[in-house]
Structure formats: C-alpha cells, structure tokens
Amino acid sequence: MVLNHLLPSVQAIAVLSPEERLMKLRSDYWIGYGHAEQALIRLEDLLSCPKRVRMPNMLIIGPTNNGKTMIVEKFRRQHLPYESEDRSHEIVPVLMVQMPSDPTIKRFYSAIIAALGSPIAIYPSIIKHEMIALKLLRATQTRMLIIDEIHNILAGSAHKQREFLNILRFLGNELQLPIVGVGIKDAYLAIRSDDQLENRFEPLVLPLWDNDHEFMRLLASFQSVLPLRNPSDLLDNNIRALILTRSEGTIGEIASLLTKATCAAIRSGKEYIDQEILEQTDYRSPTERRRLYENLLY
Numbered sequence: 001m002v003l004n005h006l007l008p009s010v011q012a013i014a015v016l017s018p019e020e021r022l023m024k025l026r027s028d029y030w031i032g033y034g035h036a037e038q039a040l041i042r043l044e045d046l047l048s049c050p051k052r053v054r055m056p057n058m059l060i061i062g063p064t065n066n067g068k069t070m071i072v073e074k075f076r077r078q079h080l081p082y083e084s085e086d087r088s089h090e091i092v093p094v095l096m097v098q099m100p101s102d103p104t105i106k107r108f109y110s111a112i113i114a115a116l117g118s119p120i121a122i123y124p125s126i127i128k129h130e131m132i133a134l135k136l137l138r139a140t141q142t143r144m145l146i147i148d149e150i151h152n153i154l155a156g157s158a159h160k161q162r163e164f165l166n167i168l169r170f171l172g173n174e175l176q177l178p179i180v181g182v183g184i185k186d187a188y189l190a191i192r193s194d195d196q197l198e199n200r201f202e203p204l205v206l207p208l209w210d211n212d213h214e215f216m217r218l219l220a221s222f223q224s225v226l227p228l229r230n231p232s233d234l235l236d237n238n239i240r241a242l243i244l245t246r247s248e249g250t251i252g253e254i255a256s257l258l259t260k261a262t263c264a265a266i267r268s269g270k271e272y273i274d275q276e277i278l279e280q281t282d283y284r285s286p287t288e289r290r291r292l293y294e295n296l297l298y
C-alpha cells in the first residue's frame with residue numbers, strides 16, 4: 001500500500017481496519033494552520049515575558065466554532081502542571097478557566113480555585129474568595145491566566161462589567177502575570193470599554209475562512225491527517241468551493257464535514273474524498289440545521 005499522501009504517524013492508522021479507523025475519527029485531532037501557529041508563538045512569548053509592572057495581555061477573538069478553545073487548550077497541554085523540586089506542591093504554569101455564563105465575581109474566583117484543585121471552592125464572602133484565589137495562584141506559581149468565554153462578562157449589568165474589568169486589572173497587577181482572554185467579538189467590546197485594559201490587551205483575530213492560499217494549506221493539512229488509503233484532491237477548485245459553501249467557513253464545520261466525508265469514503269470502500277462523496281455526505285450546514293429545527297418546532 002502506498003501511503004505517501006499521509007503523515008508517517010497517520011500511515012500507521014490508515015492500514016487499520018475500517019472499523020478501527022471509524023473509531024479513531026471520533027476523537028479530536030490537531031491541524032496546524034497559519035493563525036493558530038501565530039497564536040501559539042504569541043502565547044509562548046507572553047509566557048516567557050519577564051515580570052514587570054504593566055504586563056502585556058492578549059485577546060483571541062473569532063466567530064463561534066472557529067478553533068479558539070482548541071488553540072489555548074493545545075497551549076495549556078504544552079505547559080502541564082508538574083511537581084515542585086522538593087515535591088511539596090504542584091506548579092501550574094498556565095491556568096485556564098471559563099468565565100461563568102452567569103458571571104459573578106464570586107463564581108469567577110470559585111472557577112480559579114476549583115481549577116487549581118482545591119476541594120472547597122465556595123466561601124461566604126467575595127473577599128475570602130479573592131484571598132484564597134490569590135494565595136493559590138501564588139503557591140502554584142501560575143505564570144499565565146487564560147479566561148475562555150470572556151464575552152460572558154457582558155451578561156452582567158454595566159456596573160458588574162466595570163467591576164470585572166477592575167478585577168482583571170487587579171489580578172494582572174497584583175500577580176504580574178499576562179491574562180489571555182478568549183471569546184467571540186463581543187469580548188473585544190467588553191475590554192474596549194476600559195481604556196487602560198484596551199491598550200494592554202492585544203487582539204488576535206481568527207477570521208472566517210476564505211477561498212485563499214491559507215485555506216488551501218488548511219485543506220492540504222486535512223488531507224495528510226485523514227486516514228484514507230487513496231489521495232483525495234481537496235485542493236481542486238470545485239471541491240474547495242463546495243467545502244467552503246457547505247461549511248460556511250468555520251474550521252469546526254470544515255472539520256465536521258471532512259470527518260463525515262472520510263467516514264463515508266471508508267465505508268464505501270472508495271478510500272478518497274471527491275465531489276460525489278462531499279455532496280452525498282450526511283452533513284448539514286449550520287443554516288440547514290437551523291432551518292430544520294425551526295420547521296420541527298413551529
């Protein structure tokens with residue numbers, strides 16, 4: 001079997017039985033692409049930034065389902081917690097939390113406390129939460145705080161939003177660590193309302209995919225990791241346009257369409273993706289799904 005079109009690690013998977021490959025396709029796989037690599041480099045730079053009074057921060061913004069969480073999760077996995085040299089405690093270089101959808105300062109601090117592994121994360125007062133969170137962040141020598149879904153700040157009143165922005169500024173100053181906010185474009189609106197924070201949070205935008213050179217590189221990467229025994233021609237003009245229209249341009253939908261097409265190509269024995277498979281694959285675009293549910297509901 002000639003499998004030159006696949007990465008060496010994927011060649012070993014391509015020889016497995018159809019059932020085994022279908023199972024493997026269910027788990028997440030990482031595909032590198034320009035914006036993601038840039039984001040990872042900037043995160044690395046931030047993490048190695050020496051402590052100073054004004055720490056730089058970063059904001060990763062993009063449409064939903066466009067790979068934001070995958071990037072920060074990949075980064076976090078490159079900096080997993082480890083035991084201190086004297087084995088007395090754990091060191092957590094990069095801490096990732098989610099901004100609660102019903103954002104209160106207490107809940108936010110509880111998220112930090114819980115993420116740092118404390119069995120008790122709920123205390124009676126905000127002050128106590130703050131104290132414990134700061135103590136744990138110091139004890140675990142956290143050097144970067146990533147806050148996913150940071151746009152949830154906007155769910156609170158204008159007063160609450162200001163309070164949150166103050167807390168972010170306070171945490172950055174107090175612990176001298178970079179803060180990375182991740183969210184949809186509303187996140188930018190939230191941060192922008194505070195001048196001091198705005199010029200400390202440098203945005204990195206993950207735009208929707210377009211039919212350009214970057215997109216071709218992305219499809220080439222997909223082609224080299226999807227465990228099919230024959231090469232597909234995803235870079236063909238018609239196929240590219242079809243993938244972009246059906247997926248509506250987010251990497252999440254592109255991945256979902258291509259994964260389903262791969263399953264279909266394995267099941268049919270064809271072992272490569274062509275226009276026919278893409279058109280027949282049991283995949284609905286976000287708009288089609290919305291329409292379907294609306295029809296079911298009304």
Ligand SMILES: Nc1ncnc2c1ncn2[C@@H]1O[C@H](COP(=O)(O)OP(=O)(O)OP(=O)(O)O)[C@@H](O)[C@H]1O
Nearest residue numbers: 029030031063064065066067068069070251252255
């Ligand atoms: N680098 C990547 N390699 C492979 N698949 C990816 C990659 N990035 C994203 N995906 C696919 O896209 C899906 C959505 O990605 P992710 O959860 O990171 O989106 P998001 O931008 O955080 O969305 P939301 O704003 O809704 O939280 C993932 O579950 C995965 O299937």
Ligand SMILES: [Mg+2]
Nearest residue numbers: 068069070148
């Ligand atoms: Mg996400």
